[in-house]
Amino acid sequence: MEQDLGEIKVGFIGAGKMAHGIAQGILLSGKVCPGNVMVSAPSLNNLGKFKDCGVRTTHCNTEVVRVTRVLFLAVKPHIIPSVLQEVSAVITPQHIIISVAAGVTVATLERLLPTGSMVLRLMPNLPCVVQEGALLFCRGTRAGPGEAGLLRELLASCGLVEEGPEAFIDIHTGLSGSGVAYVYMLAEAMAEGAVKMGMPSTLANRIAAQTVLGAGRLLRDSGQHPAQLRADVCTPGGTTIFGLHALERGGLRAAAMGAVEAATERARELGGK
Structure with missing residues (x-):
């Protein structure tokens, strides 16, 4: 069943190609307006293309967390610990945290986040930037069918979206990401x-x-x-x-x-x- 995404606030920490591709797919669905999307990055280099889409931008990661409910972690894997240490104080039980960082396990994410956080791990590939991606996700211990359905709905315009066990994520990386x-x-x-x-x-x-x-x-x-x-x-x-x-x-x-x-x-x- 399709969900009403009209009031969902979506945030991205990280403004690279993958974040931009996913954001474009979400906006193309027409179910989330640009004003309900916010992106953070430390420099202006990658934020310009988001501004061109009408998306709000900031240099403050905690600001993104405070004003959004669905949060994509789209930074390099080695930066994940420092980013989560920075924002953990403003993460609430209502947040849905979606990591696209290769190699960072659900167990690691749940250990670094506040207890009880809802986590999903997503592995997209580069054709997401033209809405022809192949995306595989898995759920953390607290994420249920509702969160999985919401993610599918958000990513429907990004390409093929499949769910599988976490053991498949690395295989998907070798098959489709690489x-x-x-x-x-x-x-x-x-x-x-x-x-x-x-x-x-x-x-x-x-x-x-x-x-x-x-x-x-x-x-x-x-x-x-x-x-x-x-x-x-x-x-x-x-x-x-x-x-x-x-x-x-x-x-x-x-x-x-x-x-x-x-x-x-x-x-x-x-x-x-």
């Missing part, structure tokens, strides 16, 4: 292959980008397994099977699986697990 870079690398390599064969770089990059976009949408919207869609492109003795054979010889499948594994393990290391 995975965006894997896709960019593949797109770059495909375009360079076209340049090698004689196509101008600008045109090759545009076509590679559209190919990635179209393939992704078809995969998402068809509901079919990637292997089935791949098979649909292949014809006996055709160009695609020759290209796929070259990718298999180059170890693309094993390399991609290894990349997800390596990034997941690194996320676990950052979280002290």
Whole structure:
């Protein structure tokens, strides 16, 4: 059931790309007005783009906490302890705290926050800035279905929003958070292959980008397994099977699986697990 978000006050501590992408998604939903959003950052560098959206800005983290109910922690993981030490005195049982800091566990957040705080941990990815993100969240010990539903409602315009156990968050980081870079690398390599064969770089990059976009949408919207869609492109003795054979010889499948594994393990290391 959709919730009435009209009077919900949303705050962001941190004004980087991810905070901006999430804020844009929330505003695009039309359910939260810009005047009900406030963002804090220590310098003016990143606050300008929020001001352009009509969002209130400040340099004071505690001011954001005092005037909002839903609070996104969008700072670097190593800054989380000092930020929470600063604002804990003004956190109330009515606040919903949502961390997007990679590697910072729910247990750590709950230890640093006042006892009984409602905590959720969210891992978005960069395409949130164009409302095509893949976001996974988990709940803390006090956050219930109501808080989960509110978060889903707020983020509905940011892309795909899924809930899972906390153990999946680091895997999601390796698959989707870091995975965006894997896709960019593949797109770059495909375009360079076209340049090698004689196509101008600008045109090759545009076509590679559209190919990635179209393939992704078809995969998402068809509901079919990637292997089935791949098979649909292949014809006996055709160009695609020759290209796929070259990718298999180059170890693309094993390399991609290894990349997800390596990034997941690194996320676990950052979280002290």
